[in-house]
Amino acid sequence: MTRSDLVGLQDHLTDSDLQLLRDADKYRLLTTSQIQRLYFDHARPTPVAAARACNRTLARLRRLHILKALERRIGGVRAGSAGFVWYVGPAGDRLLRLLEPAAGRGRRNYREPSRYFVDHTLAIAELAVQTIEAARSSDVEIFDLQTEPDSWQQSLSPRGTVQWLKPDLRLVTANGDYEYHWFLEIDLATEHAPVVLRQCLAYQSFRATGRYQATHDTFPVVVWVVPDEHRRQQLRGWIDADGRLDPRLFTVITANDFLDLIRSGGHDTFTNPGGGQKGGTTS
Known part of the structure; x- marks a missing residue:
């Protein structure tokens, strides 16, 4: 053309x-x-x-x-x-x-594309659509909604090389007087523990750089969105049992609970003990 x-x-x-x-x-x-x-x-x-x-x-x-x-x-x-x-x-x-x-x-x-790519990509889109629908119903405000690659976060490794964190979605929402930052990871129950824990460590390493906090004065809650309760308990168990991780950084929910989490801004019903503070984590 x-x-x-x-x-x-x-x-x-x-x-x-x-x-x-x-x-x-x-x-x-x-x-x-x-x-x-x-x-x-x-x-x-x-x-x-x-x-x-x-x-x-x-x-x-x-x-x-x-x-x-x-x-x-x-x-x-x-x-x-x-x-x-x-x-x-x-x-x-x-x-x-x-x-x-x-x-x-x-x-x-x-x-x-492969079946996995289709299912994973549509699952990401579904969370975005649900968030937009919630905003239209005045349940939340959306300040930012980024998909890959716009959601990617750049930092430097301890050796000075460029490294990338690649969330499936980055959201910034508001409810009342509070602003909430979220990194979302969509899990289809296909990955084994080493893969999940490696991604969790990547988030924790990125938090340690302070790069996001320097711009936003907070760090997002990292939310794993999984298909069902069995998988939720499995991921929660992997994270809690790994001594390298700060479990307060991670929230694990089923897809059915996503909207309630976004509306509540990380109410105690969904957050993990000691974690998921309003507006993200500050450390």
Whole structure:
């Protein structure tokens, strides 16, 4: 596509279309349901009207190659259009390069991703969508919501080399007079203890640098979001039993408890003994 083709294509898109494209790029993958909740549920009088508007928009953006859908659907073929998983299409990618030339976008891979990548990426997006919905309901305020790679934190190792901490999500929310910082790790019960503990140690090492605290005067609560209670107890046990770790830094919850945690700002129901202070940790 030439530059004039892209300019012409942009003229056929609404501001909402362009924002949807940017969100598809930000979250990498989104289900039809997630897109409907982000863009249509609050703007239509009924769920049926929202679903119809969403499906019409996605069909139009698909015809324009702004968005594409994975071959594999959530719930299989019987799920119909509701089962589609959407990502930035070739025309959408070129349009983003035109609109955001300073972003330094890499070449996009259009091969079908692994099942784990899809499940993990959609789980991250789901927490973001839930947070946005909570903000619309005035349950919380969102000051910042960063996905990878914007969520990554840079620091120097003791040897002076650059190292990166890579949270799945970074959130800054507010409730009343309090501001809360969160690093979120989404666990699908696929990783063994050494992998989980290595990531916990990376968070603890980053806290020790003081880099985040120097900018924000606090350190985020590190939240592991897991599928079920059995996995929650397993991760909690691994963290508490590791003598290298400060267990107060880490909160482990099930996905079903995520919204309650965000709304409460780390109320005692969810925090670990001695940890999860309002606004994060200060040490």
